[in-house]
Amino acid sequence: MIINKETIYTKDLANKKIKVTREFDAPAEKVWKAWTESELLDQWWAPKPWKANTQSMDFRKGGTWRYYMEGPDGSRHYCLVNYTSITPNKVFEGLDAFCDEKGKINTEFPSMQWKVEFIPVDSSTRVQVEITFASEEDLEKIVEMGFKEGFAAAHTNLDKILAA
Amino acid sequence: MRRDVFQAIADPSRRTIISLLMMQAMTPNALAEHFDSSRQAISKHIKILAECELVKQELSGREIYYHFNPKKLKEVDKWLQPFRVMWDARFSQLDNVLKNLKNKKS
Secondary structure, eight states, rough: OOOOOOOOEEEEEGTTTEEEEEESSSSHHHHHHHHHHHHHHHHSSTTTEEEEEEEEEEOOOTTTEEEEEEEETEEEEEEEEEEEEETTTTTEEEEEEETTTTTTTTTTTTEEEEEEEEEEETEEEEEEEEEEEESSSHHHHHHHHHHHHHHHHHHHHHHHHHHH | OOOSHHHTSSSSHHHHHHOOOOOHHHHHHHHHHHHHSHHHHHHHHHHHHHHHTTTTEETTTTEEEEEEEEHTTTTHHHHHHHHHHHHHHHHHHHHHHHHHHHHHHO
8 A cells, every 4th residue: 555655744833833744654553662662763763874872761651761862973962751641552742851961951952842643544654743842942943953963864865866 | 133034923922913914914003903012012023023024114105004025934934944854864764664663573
């Protein structure tokens, strides 16, 4: 079966939300695993050439995922997710923040509220990510930060095209 | 002081002014009637919006009319672009992870 893999971005600036929706060619339980098990998250969470490395994972309500994103120059960004609500294979919510290597939250950077929903569509799964920011300034800051990683990712893709 | 689209839309009163002007061009007085805040407060918001080029003023007879400049709002989309690139890259990696998961056991 061919599914539409176009990613849909909706911004709701008035409510300080960005929504990202995409379908994946796998049943909800599998997609759920990829989003909630650290060995799998490490394989895709960081856009190449960045790499995600889990420090610790405690996927339950009140638990935390601590990881860092490592750049090709060896620079590291430490991050964490505090899980606030989990309904297996359907939806989870968490608070996403930047921190130091010991997991102390860095309040200079904006934190975000995440809600990730998994909706079965035939044999595939639609994932809806809703990211809520405390303020418009925070939203803007995060998108600016994503630039560095996004830009690097775009270059990797370009390299692939050029090598083909 | 920075003046750009993001600063313009960061304030709820300014967002209301933008939505009013999207419907029709208006005089400063007509705009102020939609708010409880003082006329000075509203003209300050209009001034910021004008400096951010989200609204343009035009003289019609003796009255100043403010018009909405839709071109400027497109900058918001441009600004989201890196965010899109990042998620697109992430998701194509997730596709591969899921493909491997599927092949391992069904």
